[in-house]
Amino acid sequence: MTYNPMEVNICGVSFKNPVIAASGTFSFGFEFSKLYDIDRLGGISVKGLTRERREGNPPPRIAETYGGVLNGVGLQNPGIDVFINNMMPFLETKRTVVIANIAGDTEADYCYMAERLSETKVSIIELNISCPNVKRGGLAFGVKPEDVGAITKAVKKYTKKPLMVKLSPNVADIAENARAAEAGGADALSLINTVSGMAVDAETRRPILKNVTGGLSGPAIKPIALAMVWKVYNAVKIPIVGMGGIMSASDAAEFILCGASAVQVGTANFANPLSAPQIADGLRRYVDKHKLRDISELKGRLIVD
Amino acid sequence: MKELFLNVRENVELRKGVVKMRLFSAGLPEFKPGQFINISAGSFDGILLRRPISVFKHDGEAKTIEIVFEIKGRGTTFLSRLKGGDLPASLFAGNGFTVPDGVKSVALIGGGLGSPPLYSVIEKHRAKGVKFYTYLGFASESKTILTDDFAAVSEKLTVTTDDGSYGAGEKGFVTDALKRDVYAGAVKPDLILACGPPPMFGALKALKLNTPTFISVEARMGCGIGACYACACATVAGNRRVCTDGPVFKLEEVIL
Ligand SMILES: Cc1cc2nc3c(=O)[nH]c(=O)nc-3n(C[C@H](O)[C@H](O)[C@H](O)COP(=O)(O)OP(=O)(O)OC[C@H]3O[C@@H](n4cnc5c(N)ncnc54)[C@H](O)[C@@H]3O)c2cc1C
Ligand SMILES: Cc1cc2nc3c(=O)[nH]c(=O)nc-3n(C[C@H](O)[C@H](O)[C@H](O)COP(=O)(O)O)c2cc1C
Numbered sequence: 001m002t003y004n005p006m007e008v009n010i011c012g013v014s015f016k017n018p019v020i021a022a023s024g025t026f027s028f029g030f031e032f033s034k035l036y037d038i039d040r041l042g043g044i045s046v047k048g049l050t051r052e053r054r055e056g057n058p059p060p061r062i063a064e065t066y067g068g069v070l071n072g073v074g075l076q077n078p079g080i081d082v083f084i085n086n087m088m089p090f091l092e093t094k095r096t097v098v099i100a101n102i103a104g105d106t107e108a109d110y111c112y113m114a115e116r117l118s119e120t121k122v123s124i125i126e127l128n129i130s131c132p133n134v135k136r137g138g139l140a141f142g143v144k145p146e147d148v149g150a151i152t153k154a155v156k157k158y159t160k161k162p163l164m165v166k167l168s169p170n171v172a173d174i175a176e177n178a179r180a181a182e183a184g185g186a187d188a189l190s191l192i193n194t195v196s197g198m199a200v201d202a203e204t205r206r207p208i209l210k211n212v213t214g215g216l217s218g219p220a221i222k223p224i225a226l227a228m229v230w231k232v233y234n235a236v237k238i239p240i241v242g243m244g245g246i247m248s249a250s251d252a253a254e255f256i257l258c259g260a261s262a263v264q265v266g267t268a269n270f271a272n273p274l275s276a277p278q279i280a281d282g283l284r285r286y287v288d289k290h291k292l293r294d295i296s297e298l299k300g301r302l303i304v305d
Numbered sequence: 306m307k308e309l310f311l312n313v314r315e316n317v318e319l320r321k322g323v324v325k326m327r328l329f330s331a332g333l334p335e336f337k338p339g340q341f342i343n344i345s346a347g348s349f350d351g352i353l354l355r356r357p358i359s360v361f362k363h364d365g366e367a368k369t370i371e372i373v374f375e376i377k378g379r380g381t382t383f384l385s386r387l388k389g390g391d392l393p394a395s396l397f398a399g400n401g402f403t404v405p406d407g408v409k410s411v412a413l414i415g416g417g418l419g420s421p422p423l424y425s426v427i428e429k430h431r432a433k434g435v436k437f438y439t440y441l442g443f444a445s446e447s448k449t450i451l452t453d454d455f456a457a458v459s460e461k462l463t464v465t466t467d468d469g470s471y472g473a474g475e476k477g478f479v480t481d482a483l484k485r486d487v488y489a490g491a492v493k494p495d496l497i498l499a500c501g502p503p504p505m506f507g508a509l510k511a512l513k514l515n516t517p518t519f520i521s522v523e524a525r526m527g528c529g530i531g532a533c534y535a536c537a538c539a540t541v542a543g544n545r546r547v548c549t550d551g552p553v554f555k556l557e558e559v560i561l
């Protein structure tokens with residue numbers, strides 16, 4: 001085996017590079033695989049899965065804000081069975097880490113899905129308790145630290161797969177929620193999910209999203225995300241996957257400097273569908289330019305004078 | 306679908322607020338009428354998302370396409386100012402319009418800026434002897450576009466304006482003109498293809514014609530390639546993706 005300076009290890013799972021496609025922006029990888037070889041990515045976090053198929057929110061579901069994207073898709077997905085039976089066979093032919101992002105209405109939903117996924121080749125389960133776009137579930141489990149701890153602990157009993165808890169920025173103190181997830185048995189954390197937001201059309205006097213409010217992503221939220229990753233890095237020992245507005249390799253490096261072991265790239269896939277592999281390539285150049293032994297050497301090495 | 310750079314070769318104002326752009330790429334992929342491009346509108350002024358724009362004309366030999374668009378917000382304003390240079394885009398997106406073998410007569414219904422993609426249908430199928438009866442509707446004379454282009458390739462072109470201000474046309478809605486011609490037996494289409502605003506589709510549905518009818522719908526998009534579920538269109542089979550399952554759907558399947 002040749003030495004790969006880009007390899008990162010997160011809770012026992014090896015990623016060939018630290019760039020992961022973010023949940024909800026990449027579906028199940030099939031569409032992007034027509035544009036490039038998705039094996040160039042460290043991993044893929046698939047669209048948020050629910051126990052049953054969901055239709056999502058009525059349209060319009062997306063708006064562009066200044067440097068940001070507001071979405072109110074509302075977890076449209078084919079359901080866990082279709083994922084396991086129809087999507088996994090395709091993903092199994094790929095040599096990139098598959099992360100299953102799951103969202104439930106109830107604790108039982110989360111546990112059921114985690115158990116079902118245990119029989120699959122999914123490498124990590126990402127617990128989405130931070131979706132701002134659905135009425136029930138999602139964020140309901142992600143606001144209070146005690147709820148975060150409880151859902152993590154409950155799901156942990158149903159699976160031996162590593163559990164990554166995805167944190168919401170729409171909370172009082174994200175570090176507390178991070179600690180609660182860690183105490184509940186989380187193997188890793190991912191953050192941030194979208195920031196609650198709204199877009200209004202002054203002419204029609206209406207909100208642009210049918211759902212009225214939605215989740216903000218893209219460069220507009222990067223400073224918020226960086227601050228939260230830094231805060232959480234200083235609060236927990238488990239690895240962090242950072243995201244929020246990463247558009248370039250240097251954005252990704254900033255997250256790693258703030259303590260992320262790997263990053264997810266979401267909205268950038270919309271601006272330029274080739275951005276995820278380009279960010280991976282750019283990070284490699286960054287490693288060479290800064291004469292690093294490997295990318296992990298950068299982790300948390302923010303210089304605070 | 307390919308990710309390419311499109312070179313801006315020509316940019317002309319058709320009339321105030323409407324631009325026609327000719328774009329070139331040596332690697333232009335296979336094209337089906339009714340498909341669209343997802344074009345970058347730069348990254349200035351906080352722009353992130355690409356803009357979906359239909360193809361008006363396609364020239365496989367010259368490797369050029371033409372698009373016609375209205376200047377609405379930040380993205381189309383940016384595009385309208387370009388005089389050259391390369392823009393990243395993914396193309397060609399969507400399912401497009403199908404004219405099955407055996408179809409001899411097609412009625413095309415265009416509403417405003419929905420008209421351009423209908424031209425590419427005629428461009429492709431006219432040589433096979435298919436006759437196109439084109440109906441274009443605009444709010445007023447000052448909004449009419451592409452009438453000469455359509456007149457040159459249609460068996461018959463009917464232009465309507467809501468206020469009757471277009472001298473060579475009729476007053477009223479485009480669907481009224483279609484209704485009259487079909488009811489009178491003046492036009493016997495085997496197929497109806499339409500692109501325009503939702504109210505036009507509603508009026509078309511209300512005509513209850515027994516002719517297979519397909520419509521091209523719009524939706525705000527995220528990825529434009531089928532991966533984000535942002536572009537939902539409500540259909541009898543649930544929410545479908547406009548960017549990949551559409552933009553063309555069977556009229557009766559779309560919940561308007
Ligand atoms: C399949 C398809 C084909 C189209 N073809 C044409 C065409 O040939 N000519 C033409 O003039 N227009 C066409 N449109 C509409 C065109 O995409 C919008 O007018 C354009 O995106 C507006 O961008 P903006 O930056 O000017 O407006 P903004 O208001 O600044 O745009 C903000 C966001 O909303 C989106 N948006 C706003 N209006 C629309 C709309 N009506 N449909 C979809 N997204 C919208 C933008 O793409 C952008 O993401 C088409 C739309 C679709 C879905
Ligand atoms: C259209 C869209 C859909 C999303 N769907 C999900 C989802 O299903 N599950 C989830 O955990 N996060 C979802 N997210 C959030 C992203 O995974 C990511 O946390 C967020 O967008 C911030 O990263 P970014 O700025 O790189 O996009 C979605 C984001 C967008 C833009």
Ligand code: FES
Nearest residue numbers: 527529533534548
């Ligand atoms: S725009 Fe992303 S699925 Fe259609």
